[in-house]
Amino acid sequence: MMRKMGSVRKNFSANPGDYKLLEEVGYGASATVFRAIYLPTNEVIAVKCLDLDRCNSNLDDIRKEAQTMILIDHLNVIKAFCSFVVEQCLWVVMPFMAEGSCLHLMKIAYPDGFEEFVIATILKETLKALEYLHRHGHIHRDIKAGNILLDSDGIVKLGDFGVSACMFDKGDRQRSRNTFVGTPCWMAPEVLQPGSGYDFKADIWSFGITALELAHGHAPFSKYPPMKVLLMTIQNAPPGLDYDRDKKFSKSFKEMVAMCLVKDQTKRPTAEKLLKHSFFKHAKPPELSVKNLLKDLPPLWDRVKALQLKDAAQLALKKMPSAEQEAISQNEYKRGVSAWNFDVEDLKAQASLVLDYDDEQGLKEEDESMDLFSNHKHASSSKSNLANSPPNRSALRGSVSSAELSRYGSSNGKGVIVEPNCNNGSQEKSDLCEKEVLGSDSVLSTPDKGVLQGPPQNQTVTGRQTRSGPLMPNAVLSHSQSERGRLYERCVAENQPVPEKGKSNVRRAPSFSGPLMLPNRASANSLSAPIWPSGGFRDEDKSKGNVVQIKKGRFSVTSESLDPGKDFPSCTVPRGSSTGSSPLRKSASVGEWLFDARPMPNNLSPKEGSNNAVPTSLLMPHLQNILQQTTIQQDLITNLLSTLQLTDVVDGGHTGNTQVQPLENNAAVDPAASERERLLLLKVSELQARMITLTDELTSEKLKHLQLKQQLSYMSGREEGSSRKGERES
């Protein structure tokens, strides 16, 4: 059934039969995006199919979000032509950005990031978009390379308003800005602290992180599990362009990034001010700098397919039982996810124990894992040779030939048509800030996040020959640049006609950092996306309790105790108190943790009802867990130290030096403790290994001893017998 939802502009109808969905060109947490043809005019457009079943937001919120996209009128912001509901999906019709996102582009051809002059252009265009949105009262809340879209002329547009919020919201909607939303690596420190409130400056932080992402090919901390990223964002000094490999970047670029990545949000510049920074003064127009990046690349849908396959392959490789990595990531998973809470002090304490950040090494690692098509030694901004585009590329680009149209046939006739709720576009731009709201404060249900919506029935997928054999990204890595284009082709060809089941598996892959990656890496980097300000379990009483959700690598914590009637200054949200309490529970889906917002018995927490942002009852199980872990660790260290003492005594005995090093108080954690702990643990493993060997030797010696004893008694028995026999005979 279709319902009256959206509006029509520029003569786009709200009749799904007028649209022919072609290839999938992207997907996010809640939506799949298709290249499509608007049949009445043969125009190529993009249709974003938002699965409403996966969004429990009320239709009104979604409608307003879609309307905002329709009202947008800026060269650098993706606008929607119209939107309407088809069965359980909201279709948003928008311009097709033929080159996809900057993230796609980096993943496929620029794994080490772009050159500075390219970055300057992309960032400048993005900043213009941000300045426009902020001026109209919107916080985007999900600025990242994955949401910066490019068309074939190099035009840069900011997309994805799935989680944005209106700064002028009042009342109930205010809650959406007391919800922390976003993709971990890009999230500002203040956004991570529920109830602390944040404003448009959060976008400036994400903008700074995006600058680093474009410079390196990935966001800082992206190799870490999401929870650790959150800890590091709160605990560590802000990331920057400070490493050796960053020497190639100009002082003004470094300075611009540093200005954005200031932890104190009040000290960050506005988008308007930042635009005046010297770094952007000489930025070339996108037609000159960005367009050149796009030469000789295969069409977007083939790139997307290849990336999906790569992710699926990586996931498969990761699933192999390779001992240590597995153990480490499991450990991190337990530390980071199952032991998660949002008490900042506790986070800091945990961070001080777990931080072992080696950016240089980590990023290198990340590069290797991400680099499918490019030679790693390749110069940072040089592009992989992906020149072997499929022959049908030109036919699939731009306007569509009649042959192609006939191949795709006419409408599927599946969708039930609703009357378009036309927005004639006459509304003033300024209405944006007053009437339209991006993002939702509603809580979504907890759908199966891993499963992305299957293609609509009328999606056309070009069939290809299948070859057997697994996709081995590592093998691809070792090939020369000239081979890469062919490898790309092969990789796509080998895996093309993906059976329905396989297809859904591919989509379930962490994808460019999806939910399945969650336990292992933060690499939300990828095509991951922000957490919807929605989606957790919620109590009937909406005025209490926190809702926390981790969805597809995106996090959302809502402090819902704000007084909905309270008015706040237009540009900042004050800290809200949280009086609700809730035990942690894990949803059935991997990587999703929800706070059950059901009230806890009062006697569970002495701090219950205090003005603490996180109720104590919420922390108790976790604190107990930490206490237990710490105790175990202490015991381990004590035992180890005693063993070492003994070893020292023995060693000393050998050398004539019997002096034993005094033991330090192992309960105290000093900065060198983690290193010492690591060394000690190493020693423990060695000792354990030695002990196991010795035990084995002892056992075999005992066995030998037993056998010898048996032989002896047997022989003595025989001897006795024969002597008795001799006696009898004599």
Ligand SMILES: Nc1ncnc2c1ncn2[C@@H]1O[C@H](COP(=O)(O)OP(=O)(O)OP(=O)(O)O)[C@@H](O)[C@H]1O
């Ligand atoms: N107009 C477009 N033209 C071409 N590709 C697009 C377009 N819009 C989106 N995409 C691609 O689809 C991907 C997903 O789109 P989008 O980010 O809007 O979905 P989403 O579900 O809201 O994502 P997210 O999980 O980031 O919130 C984008 O990263 C981009 O690669």
